[in-house]
Amino acid sequence: MVKKRVIVIGSGFxxxxxxxxxxxxxxxxxxLEKNKDLGGRARxxxxxxxxxxxxxxxxxxxDVFDRYFxxxxxxxxxxxxxQRLDPSYHIxxxxxxxxxxxxxxxxxxxxxxxxEPGSAKALDEFLKQAAYKxxxxxxxxxxxxxxxxxxxxxxxxxxDMLRMDIFSSIHSHVRKFFKHERIIRLMEFPILxxxxxxxxxxxLYSLMNYxxxxxxxxxxxxxxxxxxEGMVNLAKEKGVEFITDQEVISVSCEGNKVNKVHTIxxxxxxxxxxxxxxxxxxxxxxxxxQFRNYDSEYWDKRELAPSSLIxxxxxxxxxxxxxxxxxxxxxxxxxxxxxxxxxxxxxxxxLFYVSATSKTDDTVAPxxxxxxxxxxPVATDLKDxxxxxxxxxxxxxxxxxxxxxxxxRDHVIYxxxxxxxxxxxxxxxxxxxxxxxxxxxxxxxxLKPSLKNKKIxxxxxxxxxxxxGPGVPPSLISGQVVGKxxxxxxxxx
Numbered sequence: 001m002v003k004k005r006v007i008v009i010g011s012g013f014x015x016x017x018x019x020x021x022x023x024x025x026x027x028x029x030x031x032l033e034k035n036k037d038l039g040g041r042a043r044x045x046x047x048x049x050x051x052x053x054x055x056x057x058x059x060x061x062x063d064v065f066d067r068y069f070x071x072x073x074x075x076x077x078x079x080x081x082x083q084r085l086d087p088s089y090h091i092x093x094x095x096x097x098x099x100x101x102x103x104x105x106x107x108x109x110x111x112x113x114x115x116e117p118g119s120a121k122a123l124d125e126f127l128k129q130a131a132y133k134x135x136x137x138x139x140x141x142x143x144x145x146x147x148x149x150x151x152x153x154x155x156x157x158x159x160d161m162l163r164m165d166i167f168s169s170i171h172s173h174v175r176k177f178f179k180h181e182r183i184i185r186l187m188e189f190p191i192l193x194x195x196x197x198x199x200x201x202x203x204l205y206s207l208m209n210y211x212x213x214x215x216x217x218x219x220x221x222x223x224x225x226x227x228x229e230g231m232v233n234l235a236k237e238k239g240v241e242f243i244t245d246q247e248v249i250s251v252s253c254e255g256n257k258v259n260k261v262h263t264i265x266x267x268x269x270x271x272x273x274x275x276x277x278x279x280x281x282x283x284x285x286x287x288x289x290q291f292r293n294y295d296s297e298y299w300d301k302r303e304l305a306p307s308s309l310i311x312x313x314x315x316x317x318x319x320x321x322x323x324x325x326x327x328x329x330x331x332x333x334x335x336x337x338x339x340x341x342x343x344x345x346x347x348x349x350x351l352f353y354v355s356a357t358s359k360t361d362d363t364v365a366p367x368x369x370x371x372x373x374x375x376x377p378v379a380t381d382l383k384d385x386x387x388x389x390x391x392x393x394x395x396x397x398x399x400x401x402x403x404x405x406x407x408x409r410d411h412v413i414y415x416x417x418x419x420x421x422x423x424x425x426x427x428x429x430x431x432x433x434x435x436x437x438x439x440x441x442x443x444x445x446x447l448k449p450s451l452k453n454k455k456i457x458x459x460x461x462x463x464x465x466x467x468x469g470p471g472v473p474p475s476l477i478s479g480q481v482v483g484k485x486x487x488x489x490x491x492x493x
Contacts, residue, residue, distance in 0.1 A: 012040025017479025079230025
């Protein structure tokens with residue numbers, strides 16, 4: 001019997017997940033990658049002895065990764081080794097004013113209690129609720145394909161959804177438990193990249209606090225790209241074929257089915273197509289107009305998560321006061337957030353994040369040196385020029401040098417920047433977004449762009465612009481959800 005041919009567009013986490021799932025079910029799967037390297041936004045690059053992860057840098061929700069590999073009889077440790085970070089991260093509030101967030105829960109409680117008496121007890125109840133949301137949300141809700149309201153017409157599930165506070169905000173939820181401003185900022189930090197102000201983000205996402213505080217912050221030795229390597233190796237074990245430098249430019253349909261996928265230099269026959277590339281680009285630029293799920297007006301009305309200005313720096317010395325993960329919260333988040341979400345513009349006093357994986361891993365930088373990944377969240381679709389990037393480079397570096405009390409700029413021996421224009425050229429990212437759709441109530445579950453094309457029977461979507469949403473664990477899950485929908489539609493389950 002001839003195997004059905006599946007073409008997966010894009011080799012990010014969702015594409016790798018979908019490809020491996022369907023290859024494991026007996027399909028002949030080919031992944032077409034636009035760029036020369038696999039991994040999508042989670043690629044890596046090397047320069048002057050430094051190794052940089054280009055995108056994701058936080059390893060949270062380890063159980064999701066474990067479950068992914070267990071689906072195929074494997075363990076994460078078959079592909080990479082994890083180390084729990086302690087402290088989990090630093091929050092820099094000012095010069096010599098640093099919150100070192102401990103991995104140990106009792107020490108974490110002691111830290112909170114020192115700021116606000118009674119907060120340790122409040123944390124117990126907060127985490128109890130967050131754990132419930134995590135269990136129900138990550139183990140149940142996020143695996144729903146979001147194709148019909150009937151998926152949620154279960155009394156038990158509806159009760160669970162109400163208990164998960166989907167109709168209240170994380171802003172109000174956190175303030176029910178804590179009063180101290182620094183604790184509030186600590187608790188609201190994990191939703192920073194979900195794409196909306198805390199006032200507009202459902203309290204459901206306190207599950208992120210459970211992931212942070214209870215499940216921990218981890219690091220795969222060698223960098224986040226080790227996850228990609230592991231997934232690619234597993235996919236190849238299952239028979240997936242990878243072809244790079246193959247940008248998909250169009251598809252051909254026979255009736256209401258896709259039968260061919262065209263790249264810049266080849267044509268591929270297909271029985272099923274899954275696009276894990278940017279959804280808006282696929283919908284508006286790859287599909288013929290009559291087969292698009294949405295029109296341009298629909299896309300313009302979507303609320304997007306932020307873009308980012310990123311600097312990859314190689315520094316020829318050690319920087320003593322940096323941890324692996326560092327959040328620079330020395331200015332008010334409110335004004336920065338409003339300039340991302342409400343009045344889109346380049347921020348006046350931005351917060352920023354610095355990752356120094358060389359603090360944990362001596363393979364990513366030459367001896368005695370540091371590799372820095374500096375990220376500033378910004379609004380999408382802003383004017384992006386080298387002059388603007390340089391302005392913010394010096395603004396951020398000046399702040400960091402003042403807060404850490406040492407010269408860094410004179411020791412930078414490698415520098416690369418990445419922002420809106422790069423997100424668009426490298427990934428066809430809609431409006432240069434970095435993280436997908438904002439996780440607002442109006443863009444949850446069935447209110448997200450559908451994972452199935454409504455006009456083509458065998459065309460599907462995976463990734464951060466469809467269910468379940470942005471982030472590495474949701475992208476892993478997205479690929480599995482799509483794979484199961486393919487099997488269901490082909491009546492194979």
